[in-house]
Amino acid sequence: MRNSVFDLMCEEDLTNLKIQYDWHTGTSCLYAAKEWDEDIDWTQYNKTFTAYHILTPSAHYYGTDDTRALFRKHKIEAYLDQIIAIMASGRNLMEDFYYWKKEDVRFVSNIHSLRRGLNNRLDCVVMGALRRHPREEDEIEMLVDGMNLGRAMAFKNFAGGLPMGGAKCTVQQDELDVNNLANIGFLAYALDRTRDNAGPDMRMPTNMVHPMNQHFTLKFTGDPKGPLGESGTPTAYGSFIASKEAARMVFGSPSWAGKTVAIMGLGAVGFPLAKHYLEEGAKLTVSDISPKAIEKLLTLYPNHSIKVVPTDEIIYQDVDLLAPAAIGGLFSDDNLDKLRAKIIIGPGNNQIKASSPEEEIALARKLAAKGILFQVEWFHNVAGVMCAFEEYLHQEKASKEALYKKIDKICGENTRTNLEEAKRLGITPTERCYKVASEAIYDTKPAWHAV
Incomplete structure (x- = not known):
């Protein structure tokens, strides 16, 4: 058997499997089960059955020793230990697997921390969007991405002032x-079981929100036709506002007029971000894998300065600002010497290639040594989760005016404070971000003291 939790679940006719880790004690716990039959009709979720119903009379369950024995039986116990080691290095709480064998849908809730979600008087205790990974991708790559994003969500929810723990949902399935x-009913069931307020992320269509809400659950947000629209637009605005504070720090003025800006990615976040800079008078360099996205921007702004470069060259441009707005894992020791931007602040997740805050901080120090002002993205790309939370709380009564007032304060004022305090303390902005957030996520005081 290849290294795959889901392949094991398929062979053993399992529907659920949990890997839990306690970073306080260094102990792990396993759980596996068959909780439904293969012919279950997921279109009936929350109609004839709920997340708490008995779904099969032939359910069976495995504890830690028996679950580990299954990994040993299939000769992938070392793979299990590899997953636990990665969880330990990042202080990740749980990998929660749900498997729908009939359509081979492989769902994982990568839960980093519950702490800020405890006693929030809401049904959901964690918050993090749903991202689809291609079937051909190695499972461990999906798990590492999910764990890194789950950790970022724990910090991002803190930075956004939200009473939610951090998680990220990942799934391997067909488009x-x-x-x-x-399919949507199964995903709704898995999200409800993990008590996650989610929305569509990479490779998941935003138009799935309406049928999810209409038929199954209101805990899935981000409907482009909803009261707040798609979350990419406020995310872009928040990143733009944060970058103005960086410009104030470096250039003495928050304006991007006449400055050079490189944007990697012109998707749901990158495109509205590009519009903000162009409308303020910046000179833009852009890249995207989609020629249509580039053509759309050039058509919309025919009289503005827009240069197009290949995607593998965009992060190395000699510009005042580099704003990553696409894939993560961009910056590492391997390419540090080639970076030439004065400021790196953008909305893309996991910009530094790292599996722990310590690794992120180490590279942030190297960026600072090169004279590059960098702030870890989870501190300022929070407007999307703020939008989702606003919609989750208020549904059709959610207000754009109220949301954007909060974004101005959270993304603007908090970034200004962070940059000024980091300078005063003689540390990088990224170190200061982790310093103020860590107590709220990892401290042993009751969780509601940090909300």
Whole structure:
């Protein structure tokens, strides 16, 4: 058997598997089960059954020793230990696997921390969007991405002032057909079981939100036709506001007029971000894997300064600001010497290639030594989760005016304070971000003291 938790679940006819880790004690715990039959009709979720119903009379369960024995039986116990070691290095709480064998849908809730979500008087205790990974991708790559993003979500929810723990949901499946209510019903079930307020992320269509809400659960937000629209627009605005504070720090003025800005990615976040800089008079350099996105921007702004470069060259441009707005894992020791931007602040997740805050801080120090002002992205790309939380709380009564007032304060004022305090303390902005957030996420005081 290849290294795969889901392949084991398929062979053993399992529907659920949990890997839990306690970083306080260094101990791990395993759980596996068969909780439903293969012919279950997921279109009936929250109609004829809920997340708390008995779904099969033939359910069976495994504890830690028996679950580990299954990994040993299939000769992948070392793979299990590899996953636990990665969880330990990042202080990740749980990898929660849900498997729908009939359509081979492989869902994982990568839960980093519950602490800020405890006693929040809401049904959801964690918050983090749903991202699809290609089937051909190695499972461990999906798990590492999910764990890194789950950790970032724990910090991001703190930075956004939200009473939510941090998680990220990942799934390996075919491209979602929004008319496949069985597929959407299964995803809704898994999200409800993990008590996650989620929304569509990379490779998941935003038009899945409406059928998810209409048929299954209101805990899935980000409907482009909803009261707040797609979350990419406020995310872009928040990153733009944060970058103005960086400009104030470096250039003495918050304006990007006449300055050079490179944006990697012109998707749901990158495109509205580019519009903000162009409308303020910046000179733009852009890249995207989609020629249509580039053509759309050039058509919309025919009289503005826009240079197009290949995607593998964008992060190495000699510019005042580099704003990553696409894939993560961009910056490492391997390419540090080639970076030439004066400021790196953008909305893309996990910009530094790292599996722990310590690794991020180490590279942030090297960026600072090169004279590059960098602030870890989770501190300022929070407007998307703020938007989702606003919609989750208020549903159709959610207000754009109220949301954007909060974004100005959280993304603008907090970034200004962080940059000024980091300078005063003689540390990098990234170190100061982790310093103020760590107590709220990892401290042993009751969780509601940090909300």
